[in-house]
Amino acid sequence: MAVKKEKVAGGSDLWIRPEFAVIPSCPGCQEPVVGQLILEVVEEMGLDGEAIVVPGVGCTTFLPVIWNMDAVLTAHGRPCDVATAVKRVTKAPLVFTVQGDGDCFAIGAGPTVSAALRGENITVITMSNTNYGTTGGQMSPTTVTGQRTTTTPEGRGEMQGHPAHVPELLGGIKGVAYTARGAVNTPANLQKAKRYIKEAFQKQLDGAGFSLVEIIVACPPNWHYTPIDCLKFIDETLLAEFPLGEFKNVDRVEQPIPVPAQ
Amino acid sequence: MGETLFVQGNEAVGHGAMAAGCEAFFGYPITPQNEITEWFAREFPPQGKVFVQSQSEIASINMVFGAAATGVRCMTSTSSPGWSLMQEGMSMLSNAELPCVVVLVQRGGPGAGTTRHSQMDYNSATRGGGGGGYHDIVLAPASVQEQHDHVQLAFHLADKYRNPVIVLSDAILGQMAEPLEVKALNYNSLPAKEWAVRGRDHQSDGQRRLILPAQGFMPSKAYPNYLTFVNNLDQKFKEMRRTEVRFELQDVEDARVILVAFGSLARVCQGAMEMARGEGKKVGLVRPISLWPFPAQAIRKLARDGVKFLVVEDNLGQMLEDVESAIGESAPVHFLGMLARHEAREMGMIFPDRVLEEINKVY
Numbered sequence: 001m002a003v004k005k006e007k008v009a010g011g012s013d014l015w016i017r018p019e020f021a022v023i024p025s026c027p028g029c030q031e032p033v034v035g036q037l038i039l040e041v042v043e044e045m046g047l048d049g050e051a052i053v054v055p056g057v058g059c060t061t062f063l064p065v066i067w068n069m070d071a072v073l074t075a076h077g078r079p080c081d082v083a084t085a086v087k088r089v090t091k092a093p094l095v096f097t098v099q100g101d102g103d104c105f106a107i108g109a110g111p112t113v114s115a116a117l118r119g120e121n122i123t124v125i126t127m128s129n130t131n132y133g134t135t136g137g138q139m140s141p142t143t144v145t146g147q148r149t150t151t152t153p154e155g156r157g158e159m160q161g162h163p164a165h166v167p168e169l170l171g172g173i174k175g176v177a178y179t180a181r182g183a184v185n186t187p188a189n190l191q192k193a194k195r196y197i198k199e200a201f202q203k204q205l206d207g208a209g210f211s212l213v214e215i216i217v218a219c220p221p222n223w224h225y226t227p228i229d230c231l232k233f234i235d236e237t238l239l240a241e242f243p244l245g246e247f248k249n250v251d252r253v254e255q256p257i258p259v260p261a262q
Numbered sequence: 263m264g265e266t267l268f269v270q271g272n273e274a275v276g277h278g279a280m281a282a283g284c285e286a287f288f289g290y291p292i293t294p295q296n297e298i299t300e301w302f303a304r305e306f307p308p309q310g311k312v313f314v315q316s317q318s319e320i321a322s323i324n325m326v327f328g329a330a331a332t333g334v335r336c337m338t339s340t341s342s343p344g345w346s347l348m349q350e351g352m353s354m355l356s357n358a359e360l361p362c363v364v365v366l367v368q369r370g371g372p373g374a375g376t377t378r379h380s381q382m383d384y385n386s387a388t389r390g391g392g393g394g395g396y397h398d399i400v401l402a403p404a405s406v407q408e409q410h411d412h413v414q415l416a417f418h419l420a421d422k423y424r425n426p427v428i429v430l431s432d433a434i435l436g437q438m439a440e441p442l443e444v445k446a447l448n449y450n451s452l453p454a455k456e457w458a459v460r461g462r463d464h465q466s467d468g469q470r471r472l473i474l475p476a477q478g479f480m481p482s483k484a485y486p487n488y489l490t491f492v493n494n495l496d497q498k499f500k501e502m503r504r505t506e507v508r509f510e511l512q513d514v515e516d517a518r519v520i521l522v523a524f525g526s527l528a529r530v531c532q533g534a535m536e537m538a539r540g541e542g543k544k545v546g547l548v549r550p551i552s553l554w555p556f557p558a559q560a561i562r563k564l565a566r567d568g569v570k571f572l573v574v575e576d577n578l579g580q581m582l583e584d585v586e587s588a589i590g591e592s593a594p595v596h597f598l599g600m601l602a603r604h605e606a607r608e609m610g611m612i613f614p615d616r617v618l619e620e621i622n623k624v625y
Contacts, residue, residue, distance in 0.1 A: 049463030054328070065472065065480070070459040072331040073474035075354045078324040081316070085328030088312045089286050089336070092461050111324070114317035 012039035014048055016068045024062035028220035028227035031127055033184045035063045035098075037194045038125060041201060042069070042094070051094040054083040056103035059133040064098055077108030080115035083122045093205055096123040101214070102132050102140040105166050112170075116210045119175025123200045124212040126166065129219035130238065137222030141166075144241045149222070163241055167214050171248035177209035180246040183216040185234040189244065196246065208252055216242060264445030271409040272297035272436040275339065275365050275429070276305060278413030281446040284363075285334035286312035288325035290344060293377040294433040295367035298339040312336075319344035323351030323364070330360035331473040333458025335417050339365035341433075342383050343374055345391075352426060353392030354475035356495075361420035361427075363413060364398075368432040376608035379433035380600065381525060384580035387428050388554040397499045399427045399506055400553040402524040406440035411447060418449040419506065423498055424457075430553060432576070434526040434611075508551035509560050513539070517546030519621050520564055522585050523574040524550050531574050533614035538621050545621055553581070558588035565592035570624050572596045574617055576603075596624045 025032050042048045053064045057076035064071045074082045079097035087095040097104075104112050104126040115122060128142040131149050138151040141164035146155040156163075167179035178200050182193030193215050200211035216238055218230035225233055269277070275298050279287070287306055289299035299315070306313040312329070316322040322338040329336035340348060345366050355362060368383045370376030390396040399419050401412040409431060416427040462470045472482075478491035485491035512535065514520055519538075523531040528549040538545040548564065550557050565571070571593055573582045582597050589595055598620045603610030 050461040052459055052461060062480075068462065068470050070462050070465075070471050071473070072328060072459055073472070073476060074327065075324065075350055075475055078320075078327070078351075081321045081324035082328035082331070084314065085286065085288065085312075085325040085336075086332055086459070088314060089329045089332045089334050090460060110317060111321060114321065117317075118314075 011036055012043055014039045014043060014068045016066055024066065025059065026133075026221045028218060028230060029059070030184050030217035031059055031063060031129075033190070034125070034127055034193070034215050034217060035067070037184070037190070037197055038098070039067065041194060041198045045198070045201060047094045047201070050092055051096070052086055052090065052092050054079045054086060054095065054097045056097060056099035056108065058100035058103050059129070060098045060100050060103070060127055077103050077106070078111055079103065080108065080111035080120070080122070080124065084115055084118070084120050087120065087122050094123070094201060096125060096201070096204070099124065099126045100133070100140070101126055101128040101130070101142045101164070101166070105141045105164050113173075116170050116173045116176050116212070119209045121204055121207055121209060123204050125197065126212065126214045127217045128214055128242075129217045129222070131219060131222045133219050133222050137219075142242070144237060165242065167212060167247045170210075170212055173210075175210050176212070176248055177203045177250055177252070178211035178246070179213070179248045181214045181216070181242055181244050183234060183239065183244055185216070185218070185231045192244065199246075199249070206251070208250065264443050267442045267444060268439055269406065269442050270297055270437060270439050271403075271406045271431060272367065273301050274406045274409040274442050275413050275431075276301035277442065277444045278410035279337060279363070279417075280305065281410070281444065282414040282417040283335050284311075284337055284417065286329040286336035288314050288316050288322045288329070288336070288338050290316050290319050290322050290340070292319070292341045292344045294369055294379075294436050295339045295341045295365070297436070298365060298367070319347040320351065323348040323355070326362045326364075327351060327355055327358070327360060327475070330355065330362045331358070331459050333455035333460065335421070337363040337365065339367065341367045341369045342371045345383060345386065349392035352390070352398065353394050353396060355426045356390070356392075356394070356396035356398070357477050358473055358475040359424040359477070360473070361424050363416040363420055363427055363429065365413065365429045365431060367436040368430065370608055377433070378608040379526065379576065379611070381432055381527060381576040382580070383430065384553060384575070384577060387430050388556070396495065397502065397554055398425060399423070399502060399555070400430050401427065401508070402430045402551055402553050403435060404525055404528045404549065406435070406438065406442050409435060410442055410444065414447045415449075418452075421452050423502060425498065430525065432526050503555040506552055507555045507557050507560070509557035510549040510551060511560070512547040512549070514546035514548065514564055516544050518544045518568060519570050519572055519625055520546045520548060521572050521574055521617070521621075522548045522550070522561065522581070524553060524581060527574050527576055527612065530612055530614050531617055534617035534621060537614060537618050543621065543625055550581070556584045556588070558584065561585060561588040562592070565589045570594050570596065572598060572620060572624055574598045574612065576600050576612060596620070
């Protein structure tokens with residue numbers, strides 16, 4: 001796809017505008033904010049010409065389409081399988097997925113957990129907006145108890161199970177070097193989230209093993225809140241359920257995939 | 263002359279892949295193809311090639327998707343239940359126009375069926391089992407040597423058309439051993455894979471590459487809209503139909519009964535044909551090698567006055583439909599299927615003498 005560079009106000013040079021307009025996000029969506037953080041980190045690490053990004057299917061799909069970076073889009077839920085092969089074959093220094101919480105841990109739970117169990121030297125960036133945004137706001141793995149979605153009209157209850165804590169869960173796996181959860185609802189949290197992404201990418205460069213960063217993002221249209229009220233919902237409700245921070249941070253997993261010779 | 267080995271058909275797949283320059287294999291255990299996965303696990307890592315035992319056939323085919331996107335020759339193998347799981351990936355590969363090879367060692371079905379032989383995946387292999395109405399070239403080897411040769415041809419055709427190619431084997435071909443001459447087959451050279459991802463700085467033009475299984479979903483330079491993309495697929499499939507039909511004819515010129523069989527059953531029919539000729543009966547054999555595109559025209563030409571066709575398959579009649587469709591009302595088409603196996607258990611087989619009996623019935 002031929003591209004011409006067009007710098008987004010205050011943004012990274014890696015944002016591009018394809019020949020045909022692609023509008024990836026709704027007003028008030030925080031996913032482009034996370035995209036900006038990823039691109040800043042990639043640029044600071046000098047990896048944008050080497051990196052290969054593997055987006056899943058959902059609201060996150062179209063973000064990497066407008067990055068000046070090689071990309072392999074996948075079927076819904078399959079980024080960790082695809083990224084496994086891309087990393088093993090190309091030995092590229094940075095191979096990472098960009099996924100929503102449904103892509104990563106509902107339909108994609110098998111690939112995600114299996115890549116972690118194999119200790120694949122890849123990074124997963126998963127954005128949790130607590131619903132399936134692209135399809136109109138259905139319940140997703142991170143929908144919190146009591147939260148109304150189009151498939152939990154009375155609020156998520158006992159029959160729908162409990163919200164998934166992915167970084168905590170994967171932290172218990174031997175092949176995992178790093179997991180963390182961040183948010184971008186305040187400037188301080190945003191800076192921390194950026195550090196988590198950088199740390200995860202560094203683990204991959206070090207050949208330490210599997211790394212995953214979950215970032216909580218606002219979804220005004222499907223939450224039916226204004227962008228400002230979304231920040232309040234994140235602060236008061238989501239962060240009470242999903243604590244921020246690192247859940248695993250080791251320099252080397254017990255059976256790491258060897259760092260491939262460059 | 264290459265090295266001559268005495269190996270199983272499943273192992274011959276590995277030798278063929280190696281000769282074709284395959285760089286990555288992804289597989290999940292399933293009977294009766296395990297020797298293939300085990301061969302790659304043993305032979306690939308010492309050569310610096312990639313082998314991954316995946317967590318499912320869904321993962322295998324998506325790993326193939328990832329490896330193919332980087333431009334290397336890559337493959338997977340499976341049997342019928344795993345093949346069912348791979349249909350999503352096959353459809354995605356077709357959309358993304360990624361070349362790869364899938365070796366399908368058929369077993370009894372439907373469902374988990376049996377772990378023994380059958381030819382019951384003819385329809386799902388030749389019809390495009392996933393969503394969207396795509397086509398894959400399907401090659402049907404009939405010997406251990408052809409298992410090896412067809413894998414190489416499959417890699418060439420996959421790259422030529424940027425499309426998956428299926429090698430449709432079965433438990434008999436996979437498990438039986440025959441002499442194999444290992445040699446690299448030469449095909450015309452193909453253009454470099456400029457479209458592959460490798461990191462933007464490693465692209466010849468410094469432009470990023472985007473591989474996606476949703477071509478047509480959003481406009482691109484190659485495909486400004488959905489129908490442009492679909493039209494490209496149509497042209498590609500038509501070109502395959504024109505160019506890639508493969509088949510073998512034996513003693514059809516004077517034949518009164520023409521057998522039609524593929525894969526291991528073609529070997530059975532060969533035996534039956536020789537027995538019939540020994541009795542002075544004029545019997546010929548058509549062996550489709552490409553099951554898609556199907557050699558319909560070649561079969562139609564044989565449908566002259568007085569000729570009867572006998573389709574022999576180890577299923578309930580799948581290729582039969584293609585033969586009937588090719589011949590129409592021009593000649594009678596008889597069928598001998600898996601219900602003619604020599605015993606009722608899953609290891610029962612259709613033997614040459616049973617085929618001969620049927621030849622005598624319709625002659």
